[in-house]
Amino acid sequence: MRSDQFRPPIILASTSSIRRQLLSRLNVPFDVISPEIDESPFERENAQTLSCRLAEQKAATISAQFPHALVIGSDQVVWIESEPHIFIGKPLTAARAYEQLRILSGKLVHFETAVNVQCQQLNINRTELIRFLVHFRNLSAVEIQRYVAFDQPFNSAGSIKAESLGISLFEAMHGEDFTALMGLPLIKLSQMLREVGWQVP
Numbered sequence: 001m002r003s004d005q006f007r008p009p010i011i012l013a014s015t016s017s018i019r020r021q022l023l024s025r026l027n028v029p030f031d032v033i034s035p036e037i038d039e040s041p042f043e044r045e046n047a048q049t050l051s052c053r054l055a056e057q058k059a060a061t062i063s064a065q066f067p068h069a070l071v072i073g074s075d076q077v078v079w080i081e082s083e084p085h086i087f088i089g090k091p092l093t094a095a096r097a098y099e100q101l102r103i104l105s106g107k108l109v110h111f112e113t114a115v116n117v118q119c120q121q122l123n124i125n126r127t128e129l130i131r132f133l134v135h136f137r138n139l140s141a142v143e144i145q146r147y148v149a150f151d152q153p154f155n156s157a158g159s160i161k162a163e164s165l166g167i168s169l170f171e172a173m174h175g176e177d178f179t180a181l182m183g184l185p186l187i188k189l190s191q192m193l194r195e196v197g198w199q200v201p
């Protein structure tokens, strides 16, 4: 699509404040509408399939109501290298954040972040999955307590805010896009938006 053609309005299908902050970095106008979907995994569903399916479902829920809009959905699934069928969600409380970080201490942890962009009217529907790997340090109980009290990562899958003090919990990290670790892969999303005619930058 040429960049001077009709550009559908953008809707971010999310309840996540960090996703809203991240999308704002791309300097495109957008609205935010929360999708109410069941995020439970299917029987024997792996992390990559789950992440892509939920990102698509979130966007589809909003796209059905606004077929003319370009809807963005995203989902992140976190799992430990040694236990691929146990998914780590958002802790929601300090106690569960503390518990999660005790489990993640010293482990190799995968953050699978999918992003879906769809527009019914323009017959667009594309999903990309960006993987990010974090090797957590061996964390003491006191370090975990101090961290949880400081960052209060209750709405972050895996109980970390990597852009904040969470980075001090890492031994190493590997991935092509740090914003994918934070919850919305902006390098890939920028490319997807350009391909449907949005000028980013």
Ligand SMILES: Nc1nc2c(ncn2[C@H]2C[C@H](O)[C@@H](COP(=O)(O)OP(=O)(O)OP(=O)(O)O)O2)c(=O)[nH]1
Binding pocket: 013, 014, 015, 016, 017, 018, 019, 035, 039, 058, 074, 075, 076, 077, 090, 155, 156, 157, 160, 161, 162, 163, 166, 181, 182, 183
């Ligand atoms: N601030 C921050 N948030 C993170 C980080 N890593 C993950 N998150 C957040 C992004 C998402 O809001 C959340 C991952 O959970 P979900 O993918 O289920 O999204 P959530 O339910 O929060 O929002 P949504 O499904 O989009 O309405 O964790 C991080 O390093 N920093």
